Amino acid sequence: MTGFAVTRLTVLGLALAILTPGLAKADEHGEEPPAKQMEAPAQPPVDIRPKAETKAPAAVKAPFEIVRSLDALQDQIVQGNAAAQNALPHIIAQMGEKLMAADPQSWRQVKNARAVITYTLSGGQVRVIRHVIQLGNSPELEKKIMDGALAYVEGQEPKAKQLLMDINARSLPSSLGGHVALVQAMLISHDDPGKSYDLLDLARVLAPGTLVEETALRREVFNLSEGGNLNKYVLLSSQYLRRFQNSLYAENFKQRFSSTVIRFGMTGEPGQFNKIVNSISELEPNDQLHLFMLIAQTAILNGNVAIARVASEKAIEVAKEGSKDVPRAKLYEAAALILTNNYDQGIAKLKEVDVSRMPKHDAEFKAAILSIAKQIRQWPEMAGSEDDPEPKPNPLAPGRDATAAASAEPAIDLAQKAISDTDQLLQEHGH
Numbered sequence: 256m257t258g259f260a261v262t263r264l265t266v267l268g269l270a271l272a273i274l275t276p277g278l279a280k281a282d283e284h285g286e287e288p289p290a291k292q293m294e295a296p297a298q299p300p301v302d303i304r305p306k307a308e309t310k311a312p313a314a315v316k317a318p319f320e321i322v323r324s325l326d327a328l329q330d331q332i333v334q335g336n337a338a339a340q341n342a343l344p345h346i347i348a349q350m351g352e353k354l355m356a357a358d359p360q361s362w363r364q365v366k367n368a369r370a371v372i373t374y375t376l377s378g379g380q381v382r383v384i385r386h387v388i389q390l391g392n393s394p395e396l397e398k399k400i401m402d403g404a405l406a407y408v409e410g411q412e413p414k415a416k417q418l419l420m421d422i423n424a425r426s427l428p429s430s431l432g433g434h435v436a437l438v439q440a441m442l443i444s445h446d447d448p449g450k451s452y453d454l455l456d457l458a459r460v461l462a463p464g465t466l467v468e469e470t471a472l473r474r475e476v477f478n479l480s481e482g483g484n485l486n487k488y489v490l491l492s493s494q495y496l497r498r499f500q501n502s503l504y505a506e507n508f509k510q511r512f513s514s515t516v517i518r519f520g521m522t523g524e525p526g527q528f529n530k531i532v533n534s535i536s537e538l539e540p541n542d543q544l545h546l547f548m549l550i551a552q553t554a555i556l557n558g559n560v561a562i563a564r565v566a567s568e569k570a571i572e573v574a575k576e577g578s579k580d581v582p583r584a585k586l587y588e589a590a591a592l593i594l595t596n597n598y599d600q601g602i603a604k605l606k607e608v609d610v611s612r613m614p615k616h617d618a619e620f621k622a623a624i625l626s627i628a629k630q631i632r633q634w635p636e637m638a639g640s641e642d643d644p645e646p647k648p649n650p651l652a653p654g655r656d657a658t659a660a661a662s663a664e665p666a667i668d669l670a671q672k673a674i675s676d677t678d679q680l681l682q683e684h685g686h
Contacts, residue, residue, distance in 0.1 A: 318357050319370040321350055325377055326430060329466040335501035343378070351380040354387075362387050368397035369431050375404045376434040400435065407438055416442050424457060433462030437471050444478060451478070469499045473508055480515040485527075488515075489534035493542040496549075512546075513553035520562045528562065532569065543573045544580055551587040564591035582608050583617060590624045593631070602628060 328346060331339035354371060361367050368387070375384045387393060388401050403418030420443070424436040440454035455478075458471040472495050479488040492512050499505055520528030535546050547570035554563035570584035586608045592601030605625065610618040 315358075316353070317364075318354055318361055318367040319364075321353050321357075322370040322374045325350065325374065326465065329377065330464070333464070333466050333469050333499060333502050335503060335505075337503060340503055347374075347377075347379055350374065351383050354383045359390050359392065362390055362393050365394050365397060368393040368401070369428065372397065372400050372404050373431050373434060375401075375408060376438060381405065381408055404438070407442070412442060424454075424461065429461045430465075430467075433458045433465065433467040433471075436461060437467055437474075440471070440474070448478065464498075469495075469502055469504070472499070473504060476508070477511065480511070485519070485530050486534045489531060489546075490538075493535070493538050493546060496545055497542060509549055510553070513549050514557075516550050517554055517557060517559050517562055520559070528565075532565065536569070540573045544570055547573070548580065548584060548587070551584070551591075555587055555590050560591045560594045563587060564595070567591060579613070582610070582613060586610070586613075586617060586621060586624075590620075593624060593628045598628070598632065 325346070328339050328343060332343070354374065357367075362371070371379075371384050371387050375381070384401055384405050388398070388405065391398075393401065399418055400422060403415050403422070406412075406418060407415040415438070419435065419439055422435055422439070424432040424439065426432070427435060436454045436458035440451045440458065443454075444451040452475060455471045455475040459468045462468050472491060476488060476491050476495060479485075479491065495508060496505070496512075499508075502508075516528075516531055519531055535543055538546070547566045551563050551566035551570060554560070554566060567584050567588035571581065571588065574580040574584055585604060589601045589605035589608060592598070592604060595601070605621065605628075608621060610621050
């Protein structure tokens with residue numbers, strides 16, 4: 256073998272020794288290669304993932320952040336969320352605990368001081384604002400409003416007027432300004448109704464779509480119902496029913512509205528109901544329909560047949576043909592006609608009304624009207640033999656026992672009064 260060949264073998268051997276040290280070592284000691292040995296126990300893998308950091312305690316919210324959610328909760332009440340209304344007292348109590356535990360120095364900040372005022376005027380716990388006032392470190396203006404708010408919720412109206420009436424609600428953030436304007440309006444509602452209306456309008460402008468606006472609008476309508484601008488009364492009533500028809504306070508509003516309209520129509524000055532009808536007729540068709548139907552329903556239930564007839568006829572005029580509102584309006588019209596000289600016409604119209612697709616209460620209403628109709632037209636049956644060939648005497652004839660007729664008297668009296676009232680009202684409307 257040449258020297259060159261030996262050199263190549265030497266180099267190759269060194270390379271193999273370097274690349275396969277295990278084989279070389281095994282050969283030296285006469286051991287088997289690693290592939291034939293029993294494998295060593297596997298070592299647990301090393302966890303190279305970063306260790307989870309310990310969570311830091313949640314940051315304590317500032318008072319203004321705590322109170323912020325109260326507006327959202329009250330907005331849900333305006334939208335008809337009964338669960339939100341039921342949860343409100345619990346939420347207010349929880350907020351009270353957190354506000355009482357807030358850093359005393361936090362009340363030096365204007366936004367936190369204003370937050371506790373909003374909390375108080377939204378039905379919050381009085382102890383909270385009293386605690387903040389006692390700390391004595393809030394800004395001067397906010398401290399004055401706090402004192403006035405506390406006086407108001409505690410029923411100290413003279414003190415509340417002294418502290419709050421010179422506050423410019425427009426200079427405050429819209430949410431707080433709406434609350435202040437609403438309180439100011441209530442404080443002077445008896446002393447200065449005109450200014451009270453202006454403040455209610457301001458509250459609505461400052462806090463649109465909130466419980467503040469809903470309350471201000473409802474309050475303004477109720478104040479107008481006691482005597483005021485009739486056109487504005489109808490206009491604002493329509494606006495309330497359009498904007499807040501789902502409010503949890505809407506049902507009470509509807510009842511009071513319709514009762515007020517009936518009172519205007521029956522006991523107000525001559526032509527008062529005409530003004531109401533004319534005012535409603537200037538509104539959008541859907542608003543007209545809503546109000547006329549509401550008036551007709553309430554009038555029927557209260558026995559004010561004349562108003563019920565006019566309102567139901569107006570509802571039929573503006574209802575879209577084929578809509579579910581048409582049969583309902585005709586139901587009210589038929590009920591009104593039955594209690595007038597147009598009894599037969601009313602019965603015919605009532606039988607034409609199909610209540611199969613109407614709410615259950617409408618079907619029950621139709622059944623009740625039919626029952627009343629029978630009392631008006633049919634004489635109560637007298638006891639006697641079935642074989643008696645003589646006709647049954649008129650139970651209302653002189654000398655007869657009036658006990659049997661007594662059950663029909665209320666319905667008859669109602670019908671006679673309705674005829675008189677209807678004739679007078681229909682004459683005013685040119686029927």
